[in-house]
Amino acid sequence: MVATICVQPIDTVKVRMQLVEQGPGKSSPWRVARDMTLQNGFLNLYQGLSAGLLRQLVYGTLRLGLFSTLEQRLERRARDQGTTLGFQGRALAGITAGAVAALIGNPTEVALIRMQADGMKPLEQRERFTSAFNALGRIARQEGVLSLWNGVAPTVIRAMSTNFGQLAFFSEAKHQIKTHTHLSTRKQTALAASFAGLAGAIISLPFDFVKTRLQNQSMAGFSRGLPIYAGTADCFSQVIRREGFFRFYRDFWPYFLRVGPHS
Numbered sequence: 001m002v003a004t005i006c007v008q009p010i011d012t013v014k015v016r017m018q019l020v021e022q023g024p025g026k027s028s029p030w031r032v033a034r035d036m037t038l039q040n041g042f043l044n045l046y047q048g049l050s051a052g053l054l055r056q057l058v059y060g061t062l063r064l065g066l067f068s069t070l071e072q073r074l075e076r077r078a079r080d081q082g083t084t085l086g087f088q089g090r091a092l093a094g095i096t097a098g099a100v101a102a103l104i105g106n107p108t109e110v111a112l113i114r115m116q117a118d119g120m121k122p123l124e125q126r127e128r129f130t131s132a133f134n135a136l137g138r139i140a141r142q143e144g145v146l147s148l149w150n151g152v153a154p155t156v157i158r159a160m161s162t163n164f165g166q167l168a169f170f171s172e173a174k175h176q177i178k179t180h181t182h183l184s185t186r187k188q189t190a191l192a193a194s195f196a197g198l199a200g201a202i203i204s205l206p207f208d209f210v211k212t213r214l215q216n217q218s219m220a221g222f223s224r225g226l227p228i229y230a231g232t233a234d235c236f237s238q239v240i241r242r243e244g245f246f247r248f249y250r251d252f253w254p255y256f257l258r259v260g261p262h263s
Contacts, residue, residue, distance in 0.1 A: 001053060001056060001057075003056075004049075004052050004053055004055075004056045005049070005053075007257070007258045008045070008046050008048075008049050008052050009033065009045035009046065010029075010254050010257050010258050011052065011116070011254075011258050012036070012045050012046070012047055012048065012116045013029050013032045013033050013036070013045070013254050014029075014251050014254035014255050014258060015113060015116045015117060015212055016032050016036070016116070016117070016120065017029065017032055017250065017251040017254065018208075018209050018212045018213065018251050019117055019120060019212065019213070019216055021242070021243060029251075029253060029254045033045060036119070039119075040119075044119065047115055047116050047118065047119055048111075048112045048113075048114075048115030048116040048132075050115075050131045050132040050133075051108055051111040051112035051115050051132035051135060052112055053132075054108045054111070054132045054133075055105060055108035055109060055112055058101075058104065058105040058108050059101045059102065059104075059105035059108070059159075060101075062097075062100065062101035062104055062105065063097050063098055063101040063159075064097075065097075066096070066097035066100055066101060067093050067094055067097035070092075070093035070096060070097060071085070071089075071090060071093045074089045074090075074092070074093060075089075087167075087171050090167065091163075091164065091167045091168060094163045094164075094167050095160045095163050095164055095167075097163075098159035098160055098162065098163040099156050099159055099160050101159065102152075102155050102156045102158070102159035102160075103152060103155075103156055106148065106149050106150075106151070106152045106155050107136055107148035107149070108132065108136075109151070109155055109211070109215060110136075110139065110147070110148050110149075110150055110151070110215045111129075111132050111135040111136050111139065111148075112132075113211075113212055113215040113216050114127065114129065114135055114139065114215070114216065114218075115129050115132070115135055117216050136148065139218075143218060147218070150214050150215045150217060151210070151211045151212075151213075151214035151215040151232075153231075153232045154207040154208070154210040154211040154214065154232050154235075155207075155211045155215075157204075157207045158204045158207035158208050158211060161200070161203045161204040161207060162200045162201075162203070162204040162259065163200075164200075164203070165196065165199040165200035165201075165202070165203040165204065166196040166197065166199070166200040167196075168199075169195055169196040169198075169199035169200070170192050170193060170195070170196035173191070173192040173195040173196060174188055174189065174192035177191055177192055197256065197259060198256065200259060201252065201255055201256040201259050202252075204259075205248060205249060205251075205252060205255050206236070206248040206249075208255060209239070209247075209248045209251070210232055210235045210236060210239070213228075213229060213235050213239070214229055214231075214232070214235055217229065
């Protein structure tokens with residue numbers, strides 16, 4: 001929970017940047033943070049904090065609990081077969097746990113995005129959610145319960161790709177560092193974790209970007225009564241066509257600073 005409080009301003013800046021299309025409105029993380037602070041004070045960077053804490057409570061708890069359960073079952077099966085659980089088994093447990101936790105926790109992601117993006121709207125159009133539960137209830141009533149699972153596909157893929165990137169690259173990086181350097185075990189682990197966080201961020205950022213765009217749809221605007229993006233593939237296609245492939249990575253540093261510490 002402490003980590004969530006510390007990175008919430010970075011996450012809010014990242015979301016704001018992801019929702020701004022390429023053009024005159026593009027800006028740096030520092031400028032976005034400065035403008036938000038000048039507008040309503042430093043606490044403006046903590047918009048959606050209650051949803052961020054709820055997301056961590058749901059997703060973090062489920063992910064760790066499921067991973068532990070799956071790992072124990074795979075270890076028992078490996079022992080019964082006269083072997084030990086290797087990297088592939090642990091990677092499978094981590095990826096599966098992340099996917100299931102992301103699926104169940106998606107409503108908290110939607111609430112978080114809506115609360116963080118609310119300040120981008122004109123004053124007369126703002127929802128002014130008072131808490132995560134207020135946001136969840138109002139979204140469900142006004143748009144239907146299924147709207148709480150907007151963007152679930154990229155959310156699940158992001159969780160899987162983040163876990164895969166961190167697990168796979170951490171193991172390989174630590175092996176290479178141990179083989180080619182004389183660093184202490186602690187330094188080897190820290191350096192390997194840095195590489196793993198970097199790899200996880202590079203692999204998962206496009207899915208995080210699409211997730212943000214899809215989950216913000218009801219506030220992003222509508223064209224002839226239809227959402228701007230028809231789904232994950234359509235969002236990828238439109239962003240690449242209109243803003244360029246590297247638009248997915250324009251917000252890399254805020255994203256890396258948010259996910260890196262969890263490696």
